[in-house]
Amino acid sequence: MRSLAHELGPDGVRVNAILVGAGRSRIQDKGSSAIPYDPELDDAAALALFLCSPAARNLTGQAVRIHGLVPSFSVPP
Amino acid sequence: MGFAGGPARLLLVSILDSLRPARGLRVLVTAGARGVGAAIARAFHLAGSRVHVCDVDRSALDRLRSEVPGITHSMADVSISADVGSVFEDVQGALGGLDVLIGNGGIAGPTGPVETIDGAGWERTIAVNLHSQFHFARRAVPLLKGSLEGGCMVMTASSPGETATRFAPPRLRALGRSSA
Numbered sequence: 001m002r003s004l005a006h007e008l009g010p011d012g013v014r015v016n017a018i019l020v021g022a023g024r025s026r027i028q029d030k031g032s033s034a035i036p037y038d039p040e041l042d043d044a045a046a047l048a049l050f051l052c053s054p055a056a057r058n059l060t061g062q063a064v065r066i067h068g069l070v071p072s073f074s075v076p077p
Numbered sequence: 078m079g080f081a082g083g084p085a086r087l088l089l090v091s092i093l094d095s096l097r098p099a100r101g102l103r104v105l106v107t108a109g110a111r112g113v114g115a116a117i118a119r120a121f122h123l124a125g126s127r128v129h130v131c132d133v134d135r136s137a138l139d140r141l142r143s144e145v146p147g148i149t150h151s152m153a154d155v156s157i158s159a160d161v162g163s164v165f166e167d168v169q170g171a172l173g174g175l176d177v178l179i180g181n182g183g184i185a186g187p188t189g190p191v192e193t194i195d196g197a198g199w200e201r202t203i204a205v206n207l208h209s210q211f212h213f214a215r216r217a218v219p220l221l222k223g224s225l226e227g228g229c230m231v232m233t234a235s236s237p238g239e240t241a242t243r244f245a246p247p248r249l250r251a252l253g254r255s256s257a
Contacts, residue, residue, distance in 0.1 A: 001232055004214065013221045013228035020113055020235055041116035044233060048117045049124055052102065052177050052229045055095040063234075 005061035014060040016051050020044045020067065035068030099226050100125035103172040105164070107155050107213060108182040110137035113233055117179050122148055129171050131155070131164045155182035155209035156201070165216045175220035180232040182209045 005015040020039060043066045050056055051064075065071060098121065109118040109130025115137075122128045122145055131151040132138050138150050149171040153160035168175060186202030187194045210232065221228025 004230065008218065008221070008228070008230075011222045011228070012224070013218070013230065015230040015232075017232040017234060020233055041113050042120070044113045045116040045120035048179060048231050049098055049120055050096065051231050052098045052104075052121075053096050054099065055092070057227065 001063065002061045009060055014051075014056070016056075016060060017063040018044050018047050018051075019063055019065045034070045037068065039067050098124050098126060098177075102126040102176045102226060103168075103174055103224075104128045104177040104179065105168055105172075105175055105217070106130045106179040106181060107164075107209070108132055109179070110134050110141045110150070114179070114181040115141055117181065117233075118148055119145060121177070126177070127172050129168050131167075155212065156204035158212050161209070161212040161216060165220075168220075174223060175217060175228070176224040176226045177229045177231070178213060178217040178221065180210055180213055180230065182206075182213075183234065185235070 001015055001017050008015060020043070047064060047066055051059065102121065102124075104118075104121045104126045106114050106118040106121075106128065107130075108114045109128075110132035111134065114130065114132070118128050118130050118141070128147070129149045129151070130138070130141065131153040133152065133154050135152055138152060141148060142150060149167070151164045151167040153164045155161060183206045184202060186206065187198040214230070217230065218228075221230065
């Protein structure tokens with residue numbers, strides 16, 4: 001994804017990824033969830049619309065997590 | 078100039094407008110007949126885009142067609158290069174080009190201790206989740222480069238998918254990163 005973003009950027013093509021939640025309950029069991037809402041399909045749809053909007057014209061090579069987890073962060077026991 | 082002045086107000090309106098995709102975008106959603114893919118396809122349709130979906134599930138495609146008649150579709154197995162070729166023939170016919178590719182095709186695949194995973198399940202997972210991204214990207218890129226709106230590719234992946242690529246050898250993870 002990042003190499004494509006790099007390759008296609010000069011042609012005005014942007015490349016991004018949406019990491020949707022799946023198996024959220026298993027992840028929650030580990031205690032690392034920061035947001036109390038269950039992910040919904042429309043969360044991904046809304047982000048897809050934004051990523052393809054003029055407002056995101058400088059946004060490329062990003063993998064955006066929308067499963068409510070803070071990346072690389074563990075809650076102390 | 079100020080927070081409540083005329084120019085600032087105009088700027089705010091244009092910022093809000095810029096949060097919507099341009100009307101009439103030509104959008105292809107892979108595995109778009111149900112789940113996340115269908116939600117994305119419906120959202121673009123509501124935003125005034127022209128949407129084509131492909132999926133391997135015929136009955137799900139029929140359901141989507143009856144619910145949202147404006148969305149065109151192809152039946153295809155995203156892991157098969159020839160099927161993907163047919164999808165792009167349909168896209169050319171229905172949309173006449175492409176501004177957005179939503180690469181949503183994917184399966185969960187087998188999980189468990191490595192010695193319990195059978196080879197066929199592994200190969201199928203790699204074909205659907207990884208090879209498909211290549212089959213679509215190589216055909217979509219020339220069209221996206223021609224987009225007057227600025228082409229856009231969006232891949233979706235699940236958290237287990239992310240975990241699976243971490244579990245896999247570093248070489249595979251690098252490949253997934255570069256193409257997916």
